[in-house]
Amino acid sequence: MNKIKINDRKGIVFLILISFLVRIILSPFFVMFPYIPHDFYAYVGPGKCMAEGKYLMWVCTEWGGRKGEISAYGPFFSTLMMFWYLLFGEFDFFMYKIPSIIFDTLNVLMIYFIGKKLFDKRLALYLSLLYCFSFIVLYNSAVVGNDDNITMFFILGSLYFLINKKLPISAVFSSVSIMFKIIGIISLPAVFYYIFRKYGLNALFKYALLLGIVYLCFLSPFILIAGPERALFYILGSPRTRVMGGEYMSFYGMFNYITNINVSFLVMPIWILSNLVTFFLFFIRKLKNRERELFRNITMFWVVSLLFGGLLTAAQQYLIFVFLLILMGYYIKKKHTTTQIIGGILIFISLLVFSVIYRWGVVEYSNIDRILLLLITITSPLGVFLLLNNVKLNYRIIWSLIILAVIMFGELHAAPILALPLENIANQLNQLIDINRFTVVQSLYGDHIQGKPEVFLAYGVFYGGPAVILWACLISLYYTLLKEI
Numbered sequence: 001m002n003k004i005k006i007n008d009r010k011g012i013v014f015l016i017l018i019s020f021l022v023r024i025i026l027s028p029f030f031v032m033f034p035y036i037p038h039d040f041y042a043y044v045g046p047g048k049c050m051a052e053g054k055y056l057m058w059v060c061t062e063w064g065g066r067k068g069e070i071s072a073y074g075p076f077f078s079t080l081m082m083f084w085y086l087l088f089g090e091f092d093f094f095m096y097k098i099p100s101i102i103f104d105t106l107n108v109l110m111i112y113f114i115g116k117k118l119f120d121k122r123l124a125l126y127l128s129l130l131y132c133f134s135f136i137v138l139y140n141s142a143v144v145g146n147d148d149n150i151t152m153f154f155i156l157g158s159l160y161f162l163i164n165k166k167l168p169i170s171a172v173f174s175s176v177s178i179m180f181k182i183i184g185i186i187s188l189p190a191v192f193y194y195i196f197r198k199y200g201l202n203a204l205f206k207y208a209l210l211l212g213i214v215y216l217c218f219l220s221p222f223i224l225i226a227g228p229e230r231a232l233f234y235i236l237g238s239p240r241t242r243v244m245g246g247e248y249m250s251f252y253g254m255f256n257y258i259t260n261i262n263v264s265f266l267v268m269p270i271w272i273l274s275n276l277v278t279f280f281l282f283f284i285r286k287l288k289n290r291e292r293e294l295f296r297n298i299t300m301f302w303v304v305s306l307l308f309g310g311l312l313t314a315a316q317q318y319l320i321f322v323f324l325l326i327l328m329g330y331y332i333k334k335k336h337t338t339t340q341i342i343g344g345i346l347i348f349i350s351l352l353v354f355s356v357i358y359r360w361g362v363v364e365y366s367n368i369d370r371i372l373l374l375l376i377t378i379t380s381p382l383g384v385f386l387l388l389n390n391v392k393l394n395y396r397i398i399w400s401l402i403i404l405a406v407i408m409f410g411e412l413h414a415a416p417i418l419a420l421p422l423e424n425i426a427n428q429l430n431q432l433i434d435i436n437r438f439t440v441v442q443s444l445y446g447d448h449i450q451g452k453p454e455v456f457l458a459y460g461v462f463y464g465g466p467a468v469i470l471w472a473c474l475i476s477l478y479y480t481l482l483k484e485i
Contacts, residue, residue: 008116008121011112011121011125012109012112015108015109015112015125015128015129015132016105016108016109018129018132019104019105019108019132020101020102020105022132022133022138022142022348023101023104023105023138023141023142024101024142026138026142026143026348026351026352026355027094027097027101027142027143027145028094029352029355029356030093030143030144030354030355030356030358031093031094036093036360037144037145037146037360039144039146039147040093040096040145041058041061042058042071042072042073043073043077043081043096043145043147044061044081044085044090044096045057045058045059045060045061045071046058046071046073046077046078046081046082047078047080047081047082047083047084047085047086048060048061048082048085048090049071049078050078050079050081050082051082051085051086055078055222055225055226055230056070056071056075056078056222056226056230056231056233057069057070057071057230058070058071058072061090070229070230070233071230071233071234072233072234073147073180073181073234074178074179074180074181074182074234075179075218075219075222075231075234076176076179076180076218077147077150077151077180077181080099080150080180084096084098084099093145096145097141097142097144097145099145099150100140100141100145100146100147100149100150101141101142101145101149103141103149103150103152103153104137104140104141104142104149106153107131107137107149107152107153107156107322108128108131108132109128110153110156110157110160111124111127111128111131111156111322111325111326112124112125112127112128113160114156114159114160114163114326115127115128115326115329117160117163117164118163118291118292118326118329119329123329123332126332127325127326127328127329127332130325130387130388131322131325133344133347133348133387134321134325134347134384134387135347135350135351135380135383135384135403135406135407136315136317136318136321136403136406137318137321138347138348138351139315139318139351139406139410140315140318142351143351143354143355144315146315146318147180147181148181148183148315148316148318148319149318150180150181151177151180151181151183151184152318152319152322154173154174154176154177154180154184155173155174155177155184155187156322157170157173158170158171158173158174158177158187158191159187159191159294159298161173162191162194162195162294163291163294167195167199167203167206167207167210168210170191170207171207171210171211171214172210172211172214174188174191174211175211175214175215175218176218178215179215179218179219181234182234182235183319186298186301186302186305186319187298187301187302187323189275189279189297189301190282190294190297190298190300190301191294191298192204192207192208193279193282193297194290194293194294194297195207197290197293198290219231219232248310248311248312248313249312249313249314249409249463249466249467249470250267250309250310250311250312251307251308251471252264252266252267252310253310253312254464254467264310267308267309267310270308271304271305271308271309271310274304274307274308275301275304275305278300278301278304281300281482282297285482285484287484287485289330292327292330292484295323295326295327296327296481296484298323299320299323299324299327299477299481300478300481300482302319302320302323303320303474303477303478303481304478306319306320306474307471307474307475307478312467312470313409314405314406314407314409314410314466314470315406315410317402317403317405317406317470320477321399324395324399324477327481327484328388328391328392328395331391331392331395332390332391333390337389337390339386339389340386340387340388340389340390342383342386343382343383343384343385343386343387343388343389344383344387345383346379346380346382346383346386347380347383347384347387349376349379350376350379350380350383350407351380353372353373353375353376354373354376354407354410354411357369357372357373357414358373358410358411358413358414359413360413361413363413365414365418367419369414370414370415370416370417370418370419371416371419373411373414373416374416374417374419374420376407377404377407377408377411377416380403380404380406380407381400381401381403381404381407382400384399384400384403385397385400388400394480395477395480398473398476398477398480401469401472401473402469402470402473402474402477404466404469405465405466405467405469405470405473406466408462408465408466408469409462409463409466409467411462412459412462412463415455415458415459415462416458416462417457417458417461417462418454418455418458422454422457422458423454425454425457
């Protein structure tokens with residue numbers, strides 16, 4: 001990245017400006033307090049706690065209603081939020097999206113640099129623009145301001161230096177990604193396998209050793225200041241706190257909601273087994289191109305981790321898309337079409353409508369609001385399908401359906417299909433099925449749906465529907481990735 005030619009500089013400036021501008025334009029429309037994403041409180045809380053000398057805690061935001069005491073986020077993220085809290089206080093949701101937007105803009109550049117190394121400058125620019133205007137990317141950063149974009153920058157940085165044969169710098173970036181969020185470890189088995197295949201066991205040992213040493217150096221001050229339990233809770237305690245959340249769409253959660261039987265004890269063994277099986281399949285389905293194999297393997301690890309890890313939410317599909325996008329670069333031939341411009345416009349308009357109308361809570365929506373939200377459940381995946389016009393068809397179909405699940409779940413509290421005449425269908429369903437068994441819907445909405453089977457049906461479709469779509473799509477994606485040749 002140090003030797004950038006003049007044409008590269010122009011391309012980089014263009015990417016920075018267009019990426020940041022699109023996100024800043026979209027961001028202010030989804031800022032209505034108190035109807036803001038729940039994780040916002042968990043982001044602000046650790047920062048406020050650290051500013052008050054209560055390190056790696058999240059209960060310093062009484063208005064947030066968070067349960068538990070120790071922060072589930074990495075020490076570096078808490079530190080970043082401390083500085084942001086000191087600058088902007090508690091309630092400015094727009095300003096708390098800025099770190100996510102900044103790092104997401106940098107991720108556009110990382111896609112460009114990785115694409116340039118793997119392909120050429122034109123295809124690298126094309127891939128970075130696809131990333132820039134993708135639905136799930138804009139949704140995560142500009143709309144809800146998730147923290148995954150921050151961690152992803154360091155994961156991509158690690159991969160960039162890895163494929164450029166700068167293994168020590170790659171190890172440092174990997175360590176930093178884990179310090180921000182535990183998800184940084186998901187890609188490591190594929191990285192280790194790549195190093196072993198390309199450079200041998202000795203290089204792998206040095207890489208892993210350096211990564212561990214740097215990580216311990218970063219973590220040690222937090223252990224000394226806050227104690228080992230708080231400093232390591234985001235690794236040891238966080239998975240336990242996230243398994244049984246009302247908003248999750250995992251197999252385990254859905255099974256519990258329908259049967260009232262808690263099977264969360266199966267999460268860890270099934271997740272470990274699925275990763276071991278996946279790792280074994282790497283040996284059977286080797287690719288000649290090691291870099292292509294690297295991004296395929298990372299994508300597969302992310303698929304099984306989300307599918308079987310006990311935590312499956314809509315916004316997390318971003319973590320799959322980043323690596324899948326780079327893998328898609330091996331199939332792209334044509335690079336510029338009017339169809340893709342139309343797709344990008346549909347995505348932007350869909351997110352704009354969502355941001356203006358939707359609020360993160362049970363609020364009253366008019367029929368016009370619900371009709372507009374219902375329309376964007378069509379325009380969002382359609383825009384994605386058009387944007388990925390030059391991508392391999394099976395990937396386009398799978399990813400467009402995943403976005404359908406994302407936007408449906410994103411609109412859950414609005415229950416848009418209430419704009420349709422559901423009474424007859426709902427009454428027939430109520431006679432066939434005891435809806436009181438579906439405790440998650442009852443607990444989430446309570447009196448709001450009692451005695452109204454059509455309301456229960458509307459919420460149930462936008463809760464269970466996306467889960468089923470995601471399960472089917474992730475399984476299909478895993479199979480498709482395994483067939484890579």
